Amino acid sequence: MSKPSLPEIQPSAAAKPSREQAEEAVRTLLAWAGDDPARAGLTNTPRRVTDAFSELFSGYACDPAAELARTFEDVSGYSDMILLRDVRLESHCEHHLAPFSGLAHVAYLPDRRVVGLSRMARIVDIFARRLQVQESLTAQIAETIQQALQPQGAAVMILARHKCMAFHDTNQPDAIMETTHFTGVFNEDTHWRQRFIDAVRAPARL
Numbered sequence: 001m002s003k004p005s006l007p008e009i010q011p012s013a014a015a016k017p018s019r020e021q022a023e024e025a026v027r028t029l030l031a032w033a034g035d036d037p038a039r040a041g042l043t044n045t046p047r048r049v050t051d052a053f054s055e056l057f058s059g060y061a062c063d064p065a066a067e068l069a070r071t072f073e074d075v076s077g078y079s080d081m082i083l084l085r086d087v088r089l090e091s092h093c094e095h096h097l098a099p100f101s102g103l104a105h106v107a108y109l110p111d112r113r114v115v116g117l118s119r120m121a122r123i124v125d126i127f128a129r130r131l132q133v134q135e136s137l138t139a140q141i142a143e144t145i146q147q148a149l150q151p152q153g154a155a156v157m158i159l160a161r162h163k164c165m166a167f168h169d170t171n172q173p174d175a176i177m178e179t180t181h182f183t184g185v186f187n188e189d190t191h192w193r194q195r196f197i198d199a200v201r202a203p204a205r206l
C-alpha cells in the first residue's frame with residue numbers, strides 16, 4: 001500500500017473577492033451559458049448563487065482539528081474500535097464544481113482518548129464543504145483524526161456517486177466510487193483493516 005504524503009488540511013485562502021465581484025462573476029457565467037443575466041427571471045440569481053456558495057463551501061472557514069480538541073479520557077476501559085458508519089456526505093468535485101454524494105464510514109482505535117460521536121460527523125461535513133476529490137477527502141478525514149486524537153489508528157471509507165459522471169459522454173450516473181484511507185494499526189495490521197471492512201459491510205438492522 002503506497003503511503004501518500006499528508007494531505008493539506010487547511011488550504012491557504014487566496015484574497016477573498018467582494019460580494020459584488022462574486023455576483024458579477026455569476027452574471028458573466030450566465031452570459032457565457034447563452035442567457036441574458038438582466039432578464040427578470042435571472043435578476044436575483046447571482047445573489048442566490050453567491051449565498052449558496054457561502055453555504056456549500058463553509059468548510060473553508062472551519063478548523064477541523066479544533067472540532068476534536070475536546071476529548072474524553074474516562075471510557076471505563078473501553079479499548080475496541082469505535083465506528084461511525086453511514087454518515088451522509090454532500091460535497092463538490094474540484095474539477096467540475098459538480099456535486100457528489102454518498103456515505104462516509106469513520107473509525108478509530110482509541111489510545112485512551114475518545115471524542116464525541118457528533119464531532120466525527122462534523123469533521124466529515126467540514127471537509128465535504130470544500131472543493132474536493134474523493135481521494136483527498138477520505139485521506140483528510142483519517143489524517144485529521146490521527147493527528148488530533150492520536151489514536152492507535154484511523155480508518156475511513158467513502159462511497160459516493162459523482163454527478164460529473166453523467167456529463168459528456170461518460171453517462172454513468174449510477175457508478176459508485178469507493179475510497180479508503182488507513183492510518184496506524186489499520187494500515188499495518190490486516191486484522192484491524194478486516195474488522196473495519198467487515199463492520200461497514202455488515203447490514204445495519206436497528
Ligand SMILES: [Zn+2]
Pocket residue numbers: 093094095096097098162164165
Ligand atoms: Zn468532477
